[in-house]
Amino acid sequence: MNYIHEITTYLNTEIPLQYQESYDNCGLLVGSPDFELKNVLVTLDVTEDVINEAFMNECNLIVAHHPIIFKGLKSITGKNNFERAIIRAIKNDIAIFAIHTNLDNISGGVNFKIAEKLALTNIKILAPKFDSLKKLTVFIPIEKAEEFTKTLHNAGAGNIGNYQECSFTSDGMGTFRPNEKSNPAIGQRNKLEHVRETKIEVILPSHAEKNILTAMQKAHPYEEVAYYLSKLDNQNQNLGSGAIGELPNEMRTEYFLDKIKAVFRAKTIRHTKQIKATVKRIAICGGAGSFLLKNAMAQNADIFISSDFKYHEFFDADDKIMVADIGHYESEQYTKDLLQEIISEKFPNIAVLLSKANTNPVFYT
Numbered sequence: 209m210n211y212i213h214e215i216t217t218y219l220n221t222e223i224p225l226q227y228q229e230s231y232d233n234c235g236l237l238v239g240s241p242d243f244e245l246k247n248v249l250v251t252l253d254v255t256e257d258v259i260n261e262a263f264m265n266e267c268n269l270i271v272a273h274h275p276i277i278f279k280g281l282k283s284i285t286g287k288n289n290f291e292r293a294i295i296r297a298i299k300n301d302i303a304i305f306a307i308h309t310n311l312d313n314i315s316g317g318v319n320f321k322i323a324e325k326l327a328l329t330n331i332k333i334l335a336p337k338f339d340s341l342k343k344l345t346v347f348i349p350i351e352k353a354e355e356f357t358k359t360l361h362n363a364g365a366g367n368i369g370n371y372q373e374c375s376f377t378s379d380g381m382g383t384f385r386p387n388e389k390s391n392p393a394i395g396q397r398n399k400l401e402h403v404r405e406t407k408i409e410v411i412l413p414s415h416a417e418k419n420i421l422t423a424m425q426k427a428h429p430y431e432e433v434a435y436y437l438s439k440l441d442n443q444n445q446n447l448g449s450g451a452i453g454e455l456p457n458e459m460r461t462e463y464f465l466d467k468i469k470a471v472f473r474a475k476t477i478r479h480t481k482q483i484k485a486t487v488k489r490i491a492i493c494g495g496a497g498s499f500l501l502k503n504a505m506a507q508n509a510d511i512f513i514s515s516d517f518k519y520h521e522f523f524d525a526d527d528k529i530m531v532a533d534i535g536h537y538e539s540e541q542y543t544k545d546l547l548q549e550i551i552s553e554k555f556p557n558i559a560v561l562l563s564k565a566n567t568n569p570v571f572y573t
């Protein structure tokens with residue numbers, strides 16, 4: 209028997225809510241975490257059609273990219289499609305979980321999925337975030353250092369880009385004098401002690417600080433753990449907006465536009481002037497991405513694939529980069545597949561269905 213909180217807790221651990229943008233509203237929005245779980249339905253948007261689909265397929269958890277409750281509701285009377293969807297979900301004990309900009313902002317998230325669909329290599333975050341990393345320095349008797357470092361890694365410390373279990377250790381001499389009230393693991397009260405210790409330094413994401421410090425305190429033999437935490441100004445390679453990667457070989461620009469159309473089933477692409485005969489460096493932002501155009505230019509991308517560009521924003525390309533607006537729904541459609549993969553990998557015995565409802569409100573004629 210599984211419960212809804214098993215899935216939601218897992219998703220919140222792997223793709224933390226702390227990674228969402230300040231305006232966002234991710235997490236469990238409708239329903240109880242204590243519902244017994246039947247099947248899961250993954251979707252880009254939640255509409256009445258999607259709730260009906262969930263009901264027909266005995267799915268009582270919908271995992272959606274776009275939050276159905278976004279700006280706050282003052283009443284729920286069924287006056288529009290979203291309110292009717294919420295009412296229907298509540299009546300039928302269907303829970304709705306949103307995983308939006310936190311899934312956009314991680315390496316391996318929405319934009320990496322788009323890059324994978326275009327068969328790009330060397331994929332990185334386009335605009336990495338600052339202020340999200342800390343360094344932990346902790347001292348421990350030498351003989352305990354190796355196992356202790358593993359504990360820190362298991363708790364989520366030591367990830368840099370594509371490298372895991374990163375740490376730096378150096379050995380030296382630690383001193384301490386336990387006082388009257390102490391209960392020292394090594395040494396005696398009121399006597400200066402010298403102990404051969406290892407200094408361990410690891411990087412950690414701020415959101416995991418509590419977990420890591422709890423694991424550290426638990427695994428450390430000393431009554432008082434000597435450690436310090438420092439804030440880092442480093443970019444976080446695993447966190448940020450958009451993605452950039454390269455085609456294995458240069459491709460003629462018009463062929464690449466055809467490829468985008470085919471991969472994203474886009475009827476039309478709104479784009480700026482073609483300035484290069486071929487493209488190789490490809491910048492991406494699923495959904496509305498005009499805020500990243502300057503980053504794509506700074507990283508010498510040949511083309512920036514995104515959506516929701518306004519007329520005046522196309523001018524900002526300034527003949528230096530090609531902007532290709534492929535449509536919001538089109539750009540994010542594979543997020544469903546990504547969510548299915550993430551959930552199924554951890555819970556292989558739970559049926560995770562891809563919503564078949566086309567929720568795109570935009571039609572092309």
Ligand SMILES: [Zn+2]
Pocket residue numbers: 274494495496536540
């Ligand atoms: Zn979106």
